[in-house]
Amino acid sequence: MTLEILTADALTPLRHGFFTRRGGASSGVYAGLNCGGGSGDQSEIVAINRARVAQAMGAAPDALASVHQVHSADVVTVTAADDSLRQTRADAMVTDRPGLVLSVLTADCMPVLLADTQAGVIGAAHAGWRGALAGVLAATLDTMEALGAQRDAVSAVIGPCISQRAYEVGPELLDDFLAEDEANASFFANGTGDRYLFDLPGFGLSALRAAGVGHAEWTRHCTYSQPDLFYSYRRSTHEGAADYGRLISAIRL
Secondary structure, three states, rough: OOOOOOOOOHHOOEEEEEEEEOOOOEEEHHHHHOOOOOOOOOHHHHHHHHHHHHHHHHOHOOOOOOOOOOOOOOOOEEOOOHHHOOOOEEOOOEEEOOEEEEEEEEEEEEEEEEEEEOOOOEEEEEHHHHHHHHHHHHHHHHHHHOOOOOOHOOOEEEEOOOHHHHHHEEEHEEEEEEEOOOHHHHHHHEEEOOOOOOOOOHHHHHHHHHHHOOOOEOOEEEEEOOOOOOOHHHHHHEEEEEOOOOOOEEOOO
16 A cells, blocks of 8 residues: 655745655555554564655655653754664654654644745754644744744644544643633533543644744544544543554655
8 A cells, every 4th residue: 555645835835744644565454554663563664664755755765753752842953864763752853954754743742844945954853742732833933033034934734633622631731721720721622521622633722823934734534533544542542442543744855
């Protein structure tokens, strides 16, 4: 099966993609294009999947940059995709180096690809609720700006992530967001009992626009609701699965 890759007009002409799970070598609960080295999948199979992604991006496997994601607001400026970078604890990367491929892994969190094509600066961020609330998206724009990007010239696209209708949370999460800004109540809808439904991509779009990005959009794909296309941590938990695969999203100059 060939790879199935979602793209956005807002990021053209740069090579980029929100990769679905289709077209990979993994099997079982990981069936498809599992690119998560932190999963229980065979490392050799994950390496094959990542090599297919690099090829699709027109790059060698060792040009596929990634970090050790920890749900933080930390951003690194990438000059080389080496072992030290893969061990760096962060959740976003930026670069102005042609040929380097920035990549993030997700399984319900937001993958966000960003670009100022005129300045030749790109970014990639992993943003779950913790990282988004901590400010990882604004921090990514700050770091891009330090490389010469103009934030009002940056286009940002949020890829497949969990949608509000599938994201039930407890009152403690609402409290965390209200403590930051009472206006954040608009991203929560009433659920069953004391539960709420949280609009993660809506919050992400709001954070990007508040940070001054020129253009922001969501692809409107829900990871939870489309098991044939996407891995989902929450869906796997609800199904009692032993583990789950990780989707990859990537961009290069």
